[in-house]
Amino acid sequence: MKVERLLAIVIMLLNKRRVSARELSDHFEVSLRTVYRDLETINAAGIPIVAYPGASGGYEIMENFTIDRQYLSLDELVAVIAALKGVHSSTDDKQIGQLLEKIKALLTTAPSSLQGSAHPVVYDFNPWGSTPAIAEKVNKLREAIEKRLRVRITYTKIQGDATERTIEPVTLIIKGYVWYVYGYCLQRQEDRLFRLSRIADMSVLTEEFSPRPYHVDKLEWLEEWYTAERISLVLEFASRVHVRVRDMFAPETIETMQDGSMLVRTKMPDDEWLTGMLLSFGDTLCVHEPPHVRQRIGDAVKRMAKLYE
Known part of the structure; x- marks a missing residue:
């Protein structure tokens, strides 16, 4: 479609700076005449296209041209920057870093109060313990x-x-x-x-x-x-680990008892991760059901105790 091609040309000019008409023609598989018409249409839409003659000539968007605020509000730009910062924190991606700087440049005309403000949501995709x-x-x-x-x-x-x-x-x-x-x-x-x-x-x-x-x-x-079979569990936790329990399990699976302990009924994959997770609670957890998991945890505790005899 023509609209999609026009948008693609604008993006190409933003990314590659100067592009020749022949390059655009070959890339979009259209005639040179069509390319010239498309460039005139983009120019008429308010995006200034400058033509440069000569062997190294071509077309590019006028320097210092920025996207008008009718396309993105200042709040939307700040939200995009916050999201990109989160992605950039998880990987050393130079392209994302460059894109981040470009979008930040769109805020150069924003009020000073907005330029230095933080977005209400911070996105950090960098895993805990990442090396x-x-x-x-x-x-x-x-x-x-x-x-x-x-x-x-x-x-x-x-x-x-x-x-x-x-x-x-x-x-x-x-x-x-x-x-x-x-x-x-x-x-x-x-x-x-x-x-x-x-x-x-x-x-x-x-x-x-x-x-x-x-x-x-x-x-x-x-x-x-979750390739392992999911099984039903009944777990009783001591009151002193209530914060960790509420972090790990959904509220509807937790029943608070009169003595402050918590009874959790949930489903989880029956694998090695489950065993390690349950053992990590130490003496604050008692597995009631199912019997084979209760036996597995009990056997693991006995083997651990022998190491300290």
């Missing part, structure tokens, strides 16, 4: 995704088994406080989700891959996180 090693993995994988290069990894499953994998990375995901990479595993011949903290070694290969038909926004991520 430079994780940030390095994120940047390497992002580059591999952009260039469509295969990646060889040494991956350790939760059971402790380490395997060599070659993957075709599709997207990076941050879920809660954990980074994941989603892609096609050549060894398993299917799509897989890999936790970055379990990737011991990683190397970006020179082998390119053709993208497979993915619809990232429709992928059922939750199936990957």
Whole structure:
């Protein structure tokens, strides 16, 4: 559609500064005559296009031109900056940093009271306990995704088994406080989700891959996180950990008893994470149901006690 092409031309001019008519013609697969008409239309719409002759000539948007406030209000610009700061905190992405500076420049004419003010919401996607090693993995994988290069990894499953994998990375995901990479595993011949903290070694290969038909926004991520069977639990917590309990469990699952203790009825995946999470409460927790989880926790406590005899 013409409107979409006009918008794409404006974005291209903003990103690449000077662009020749031939480059625009080849990129959008239209005639030079159509390109000239499009540039006249953009100019007539209030976005000043300047033409430069010569071998290195072309078209660019007039220097110091900024988006008028009729497109974005000052409050909207501040909200965009707050969100971009949150994304930028989680990865050393130079493109995001440059975009952040460009959008900040749009506020140069804003009232001084607004320029220095903070947005009501602070977005920080940097996981707790994030290390430079994780940030390095994120940047390497992002580059591999952009260039469509295969990646060889040494991956350790939760059971402790380490395997060599070659993957075709599709997207990076941050879920809660954990980074994941989603892609096609050549060894398993299917799509897989890999936790970055379990990737011991990683190397970006020179082998390119053709993208497979993915619809990232429709992928059922939750199936990957909760592969274990979800079981019903009845847990009793001491009153002194009530803050942590309310942080972890939904209000409707918590029943406060007369003595101040809390009875929690909930469902969780029956895996190693569950065992570790329950043990982390120490003597402030008693597992009532199911019997096999109660037995598992009891056995773990006995083994721990033997270490200190």
